[in-house]
Amino acid sequence: MAAAKDGWDFACPGWEARLRSGSSLVPELPLDEKQAAKAVAVFNRLRLPDVKGQPPLAEAAGDWFRDIVAALFGSVDADHVRHVAELFALVGKKNSKTTGGAAIMLTALILEEDFNQEYHLYGPTQPIAELAFYQAVGMIRADPEGYLQQRYHVKDHVKTIVDLVTNSQLKVKTFDMKVATGTIPKGVLLDEVHIMSSYSFAARVIGQIRGGMITRTDSFLAMITTQSDEPPAGVFRSELQLARAVRDGRVTGKAARVLPVLYEFPEAMQIDPERPWADPANWPMVVPNLGLSINMERLEAEFAQAEAKGEDELRRWASQHLNVEIGLALHSDRWIGADYWEDASEDGLTLDALMERSDVAVVGIDGGGLDDLLGVAVIGRDRVTRKWLLWCHAWAQPDVLERRKEIAARLRDFADDGELTICAGPTEDIEGVVSLLVKLKGAGLLPEKDAIGLDPYGVAALIDEAAAQGIEDEQMMGIAQGWRLNSAVLGTERKLKDGTLRHAAQRLMAWCVGNAKAEQRGNNVVITKQAAGKAKIDPLVAVFNAVMLMSRNPEGGGTGVADWLESLRR
Template sequence: MGSPDPLEWDFSCPDWEQRLRDQRSLLPDLPLDEVEASRAVSIFDRLRLPDVPGQPAFADAAGDWARDMVRAIFGSLVDGERMVPELFELVPKKNAKTTNGAAIMVVALLMNLRPRAEFVLVGPTQEIADLAFQQASGIIDADPDGYLQKRFQVQEHVKTIVDRTNNARLKVKTFDLKVATGAKPAGVLIDELHLMAGMPHAARVIGQLRGGMIANPEAFLIFITTQSDEPPAGAFKAELDYARAVRDGRIPQGRVLPMLYEFPEAMQIAEEKPWRDPACWPMVLPNLGRSITVDRLKKEFRAAREKGEAEERRWASQHLNIEIGLALHSDRWIGADLWPRAVDVTLSYAELIARSEVIVAGIDGGGLDDLMGLGLIGRCRETKNWLGWGHAWAQPEVFDKRKEIAARLQDFADEGDLTVCEDPTEDIRGLADIIEELNTLGLLPAENAVGLDPQGVGALIDELSGRGIAEAQMIGIAQGFRLSSAVWGLERKLKDGTFVHAPQALMNWCVGNAKTEQRGNAVLITKQTAGKAKIDPLIAMFNAVSLMGRNPVAEGDNNGGLDRYLERLSA
């Protein structure tokens, strides 16, 4: 084929939405080696399903989406270099992901020319890894001609399949740090990446696998995954965001070929929820009519809806790849249902200052394994609506003691909404910097400007006092059931549209974590009811609601202060 021209290998697919509507292939036009691509598909089609009565061939049982993967990976070898080095496949449950993945890795063994090459199929859990191995070994046992049984030795005890002709091997492993130790794989398939989102070492392991593949120019990395049943986080979020950016053309000449069976964002977030219509479902079900039918899904969907919105969203995330923005649950804060529609995508810290006539601050934090949360609410000069913005600080102990949320917290840090403290007082100083700036700009009221949890705030009060914040500007906000009026007040303003907030995944997460407990006529949203999840920035926002509800007036000439602030920004 001659020397590869990287410019010819453009993985973007700008018309992906129309392709989904037409149920056409998501594989963009690529200069594939059609001979090798067709040979690989022919091998794939002749393999047989190991766990289906009659053991039909993949030619009949697999959808064309699986053949697109086979064509792209094995038809992209040019002068020994794999021009499609990575592929990200997002496909709902019950579309035979694990079985197709196992078959693709068997094809990789059969197409391989490198002696002693190592291929790895990685599952997120022991159960999924066992299933993947059983599918791969079962495909070999199902060969009616006996050729695969003669060529491959299946080692059950170490979950390895060895090619007797060249000692290449396929290893099936559970995802952990040992997967990447000393590995120089010729091919890796990672199944259900979304289940690895909470693993703090996931990105590190994937990075090490990528590093090991450099030694083999023909190496490939495939992700096959369903959408997460929680807001995407960690390595899953990073890889999915990258794949979307390549698909949409925002990253030219990206390293990954994206094949994402998901509804357009407008369909996912629309208030009328058009994705609920079964007529739309074929857009994201590439194996429809084979391993899954619309009629079967309709029954499951009805059952999920009867259990409530939280179960409906969870079901939709797994079976229709609907991305969950808020982790809703049965005892959730009612404001969580209203939060998504109150977002103002133009709002930021700078915009909050530019648009507000007065700003109040709420602060909440606990021990070293908690977040320090800041909630700012400004009152818009023109509309008088309330504008919300939040930030958080985390000590290293949070990442050590709360490993289940460490990857998610790192995402918030990468997005700029959370600061990872490098010393014990960075959170106190960071809070004071912001409040001092607002005070200098004349945006804080002369009284009741900063609301704090009365417990354990001595160091913060000392710091603020040293920055010129007057005693009258600081006030303790009673917590527990006494915060009910602020909770109810924010709910009402969310519903009537007079409170909007910045587009911050951190605050979305905290809102989704909030659990309520009824105490008589009061409602409690506390750290105790939230459990191991974090809600400090949300509690800080409630503290700010308590202050803004007093109809404060800014102390200084905030227009003059704003001019000085904008001058600093432009400089």
């Protein structure tokens, strides 16, 4: 990919090699070297307030953070345009992330020459934002010459630092729409963006912050965060994806206005079943402050403790300290099928591919009230290998987004992926399901009897619509729920493990599988919506309903597959 004509290209070719060698992740940029050096000098003189001896950052901070400081403050040109307008830094815990962020903001306040400028500190919670504030306060009070104490007045009660000469201020702000609206800050620090993504309003708040800065050509927005301890979702996922795309050179031009500094292993290392990320020899790649705020001995001890506690704790630890992205949330009372889910995926397994390869297909349906998902699972049987092929979809009424705000951003992500439909009308979910059934029947894949399995409660509207569209009563079958699904639960586990069930690698289903909690009741394993709590598992229950039918070894209901394939070719 060609570099930007003006030299402000934030792509970082060879970033993996840079990680291995410990080189900077900030690419070569046409910085104002004098301004960059001035900012780094200010940053270096600040002192760590909560470490014995209060060492200056010249000794206590890593070069990786000085590179960020140089880029942010050395990218302002003669026309007062800051070319590094945004920063997205992904770095694990114990790397002085919050302290470094506080030092950036205090450096900005110290360098500020204009009057009445504002710099804001945001966190997902007030205490997290205040951590950065009090680090900045501590740096002021740790100045051995006393200059900073004389010039900067700390208002503890309103969490504000005021420059007594310019009246410019650094203040904590609440992460809230009402607070973010109407402000025009010159610089903003967003700490722990991955936690913010759990808020349904997060994208709107960040949009307001960006909107307030749009008239300021010299403003900057710095996001500094660790990886999420759940599969990335919402605003965190979208910002991380953009930063990766810019780093890799896949997004260029005006959309590539963010400087990505991502201390994460290459994807191949993260998904490798041999887990090279678990080898301490590779940890220096993603722990830039190693030997300063954190040492290898402590990391290895914490790793050993996490490993001893089990797979779920190990993954959580790896996400927070090594930025290993979690693709499937695992917990101690998880459904055992979750352990084999990721390995059973098959890229490119669309619904049409399933239909083309299968000699028969059955459908499982599950859904509750308006604040639940309506999940559909299609299982086809490969006519050559006899393996089961699984594809799923879900529908959500807008009520879910309002009543389950904590998962609303995640559901919108699934909708963007095409794996979930957010209904525009009250019957769109019913119509969507029936349309799918009609398509499968038209292809001759549905058995003449017991082709569609569903929870018999609350499905009257769906049955009526299906009958109106030519689905026979004999093809619909009520599936008893609760412990009566035990055979499907256990059977699905075994087929995932032995590789005879392949699924479409859908993020929606990885989430649902991760939400599933197993309860032992006598000799039965029960997975219920009640145990899953606010998280959703409806599409997974639909899978179990479909498994109950496919386990009967059904035959297709006609010879329509050939006709359907021919219609595709035409």
